[in-house]
Amino acid sequence: MKYIPIDIETSGLSFMKDRILGIGYGDTYLPSPSRPVPGALSAHNMKFEYKFFKKNNIPANIEFDTLLATSILIDRPSDLDLGTVANYYLGWETWKSDTDKLFKKKNWVQLLEADSKLQEALKERNLYDLKSTAALSNVLFHRLHKENMNDFFFEKLMPSARLLAECEYRGMGIDVRATQEALTRIESDIQQLLIRLNDWAKIDINWNSPVQLKAFLKERGYELWTYDFKKRATVESTGSEVLEKLLPNKNIEMLLDYRGAVKLHAFLKGWLDDQIDGRIYPSYNIANTRTGRLSCSSPNLQQVPRDKSIRSLFIPSASKVFVIADYAQIEPRVAAHYTRDEALLQVFTSGLDLYGSIAVNVLGVECHPNKVKELYPNERKIAKEIGLSILYGIGAAKLSSILKKRTGRIFTKEQCAKIIADYFKSYPRLLEFRKYVEGKVYDDQILRTHYGRQFKINPDKVFSTGVNTIVQSTASDACLFSQLEVEEKLKEYGIDAPLVAIVHDEIIRECNPKDADTVGYIMQSVMENQGFECPLKLDWTVGNNWGDKA
Secondary structure, eight states, X not given: OOXXXXXXXXXXXXXXXXOEEEEEEXXXXXXXXXXXXXXXXXXXXXXXHHHHHHHTTOOOEEEEEHHHHHHTOSSOOSOOSHHHHHHHHHOOOOOOOTHHHHTTSTTHHHHHHTOHHHHHHHHHHHXXXXXXXXXXXHHHHHHHHHTTOHHIIIIIIHHHHHHHHHHHHHOEEEOHHHHHHHHHHHHHHHHHHHHHHHHXXXXXXXXXXXXXXXXXXXXXXXXXXXXXXXXXXXXXXXXXXXXHTTOSOHHHHHHHHHHHHHHHHHHHHHHHHHOBTTEEOOEEXXXXXXXXXXXXXXXXXXXXXXXXXXXXXXXXXXXXXXXXXXXXXXXXXXXXXXXXXXXXXXXXXXXXXXXXXXXXXXXXXXXXXXXXXXXXXXXXXXXXXHTTTTTTTOOHHHHHHHHHHHHOOOOOHHHHXXXXXXHHHHSHHHHHHHHHHHHHHHTTOOEEOTTSOEEOOOGGGHHHHHHHHHHHHHHHHHHHHHHHHHHHHHHHHTOOOOEEEEETTEEEEEEOGGGHHHHHHHHHHHHTOSSOSSOOOEEEEEESSGGGGO
């Protein structure tokens, strides 16, 4: 099929705040278009055009996204911007334009509109992008077919991109007044913490400066050495993981509280700065990672603390309620699906508490797995940290560090080595699966997931990324692709319950209160039946804000 390329020039990245300056269509560039755009279109990052077109009531049928197509191919460049992709597949040089420096200036739109030469340069740049998109659409269509990814692209990825574009366009409500009040409280907390920190230090210090903080802590005798896995060297650091190793210590705890308050302050201020008429408009990035795991930006909802008081700031539209659902232990269940480990499958088919089972089988707790949470809460907490981390390749030293940081319990490297051995003894096919994945990678073979996504993993990174790539990718796709089926079911029932947010394994929709239970049951029916060997479990609730699920 021949797709007509389309590319827009805008005054900025926000479809709510910025405007279309011009539109390229086929081989033509038109300033400020208002006419419908006919035909089957292709674009590079279609969600961007989709939102601007919808805001301006311009019908456009974008059926092919060269960015998304590139993202799922084995043979692809590391960067996915249009210039890099065109250079990689077509051998074309990146377009140089007088607009390159222009875009870096704050008043670039005013400068553009006052200079006909700059307007012509923008037109030429747009026409080059159109030419690139047209040629890439043809090349990538055939590459998808060659790698057997046509069905995955057209039946799953493109519909998901449209669903996410609608979600982004709709935005998410925020209680502006309550957020302002929370911001004021946090500012007061920060000032109080600064007074206490300065009283401890007795010197002038910028607590936000890693250099000054490192010098101060070293002078006070604190040990800041840690191993940097990226640099493959031991370095001094004031990162949170290093400071948490110094606990319990009331001064270090105070410093960490200050950092947390500053981070939360940045979140709240960002939400208030970004909100428009009581709504924020985050972007979901579907092609940023090789695994396909969704990331979120502007703002990043995945970083919103699970604190009920903070999540309660996010609210549904007037006279609506949220239906908030999340998968229970989705990654362990996906691991059980792939490994067919009998002991792990038995946990989920019998309704046992996974972490209670790990406490019994690995830590030696003597009671029924479902009683561990009540009788041995600390052991269950440790078991939860063990969870899938061992499967993902964590070693004894790292496990020791994590357990100390997150549970306060000290386990020697030797003790952690035994925990790892007992873990794989209890769930032997987990180790077999890891070895299977490693074998496929070393043989330069393609790995395919339950949903048809494919990977080739660098053999140098197989131990740290092999199994978790497969499991985490599948878990993320389960959340996203299941929503396509949910949309169809909602249409059958004639219910309006649009997608509001996807945050890790959590799905938020909003609807009329009278439809809420039906929406919840539809989500549960669809999301629990994704064709896995291991049963999936969905927990859901109806709430007046996001915090009602926290």
